[in-house]
Amino acid sequence: MPTKLTDRNIIKQNYLLNNSSYKLSALSLDIVMGLITEVKNEDKNFQIYEFYIKDLEKKFQKQIDERTLDKVAEELLCSTITVKKNKDFLKMNWVSSFEYLNSQRKFEISFDPKLKPYLLELKENFVLGYFSEIVKIRSEYSKRIYMLLRQRVNIGTWTITVEELQKILMVPNSYKQYKEFKRSILKVAEKQIQKNSSLNFSIEEFKEGRKTVSLKFKIFNKQIENKTKEPKQTKSIKALEDFYTEENN
Numbered sequence: 001m002p003t004k005l006t007d008r009n010i011i012k013q014n015y016l017l018n019n020s021s022y023k024l025s026a027l028s029l030d031i032v033m034g035l036i037t038e039v040k041n042e043d044k045n046f047q048i049y050e051f052y053i054k055d056l057e058k059k060f061q062k063q064i065d066e067r068t069l070d071k072v073a074e075e076l077l078c079s080t081i082t083v084k085k086n087k088d089f090l091k092m093n094w095v096s097s098f099e100y101l102n103s104q105r106k107f108e109i110s111f112d113p114k115l116k117p118y119l120l121e122l123k124e125n126f127v128l129g130y131f132s133e134i135v136k137i138r139s140e141y142s143k144r145i146y147m148l149l150r151q152r153v154n155i156g157t158w159t160i161t162v163e164e165l166q167k168i169l170m171v172p173n174s175y176k177q178y179k180e181f182k183r184s185i186l187k188v189a190e191k192q193i194q195k196n197s198s199l200n201f202s203i204e205e206f207k208e209g210r211k212t213v214s215l216k217f218k219i220f221n222k223q224i225e226n227k228t229k230e231p232k233q234t235k236s237i238k239a240l241e242d243f244y245t246e247e248n249n
Helices: 026-037 053-060 066-078 113-119 140-152 162-169 178-196 232-247
Strands: 010-014 049-052 080-085 088-093 095-101 106-111 126-130 157-161 199-208 211-221
Touching: 010 026, 010 113, 026 053, 026 066, 026 140, 049 053, 053 106, 066 088, 066 095, 088 113, 106 113, 126 140, 140 157, 140 162, 140 178, 140 199, 140 211, 157 162, 162 178, 162 211, 178 199, 178 211
Parallel strands: none
Antiparallel strands: 010 126, 049 106, 080 088, 095 106, 157 211, 199 211
């Protein structure tokens, strides 16, 4: 029988994977992040995940047809992740296989084994995101920026060059000019993340001459800012974050 999708909400991944360069569509990102929530702390190896489409549609709150699944499968099998550590690098794909059985309206998927150090038995250097938040964010670039900011939320600031951020997001040439990058990616991310997540942020620009070369993100956690008005759902999310943090300290 196919595995039933749970209501697990925590996206937990190693810093290096979170900062890696890759590009996926918004739906493919949602599927990847949704699958990551199914990885348990005690797992020593990846499972083969098998789900009914109706359960996937319920969790993602959107309809998914065969054509869309075919496109997602191509992306997950062909989109290269580049993980860098100093001068070393690793290139891999998200999944090693993706099988769809139309007669049963279910699919079977397995993570690439090379992802094990970045998703399994993580004790330190990991970021926690929330699926309930990322699935509401529409843009694929905004989803990536959300996870990058989640990694630094406890620090409160993050400075990165424009060039490096563009490499992580793998933006096309049409967005390489900073004016367009700011309008189509940064401003969209600011609006979507602040509306749909527990984060607020602002950006300070640093220039060389007239050219913007680096950005300083100032990150605020609305859970802390609004303690007295904290909603029940936010409290439960914070409790999960505290559990993971204490468990791995």
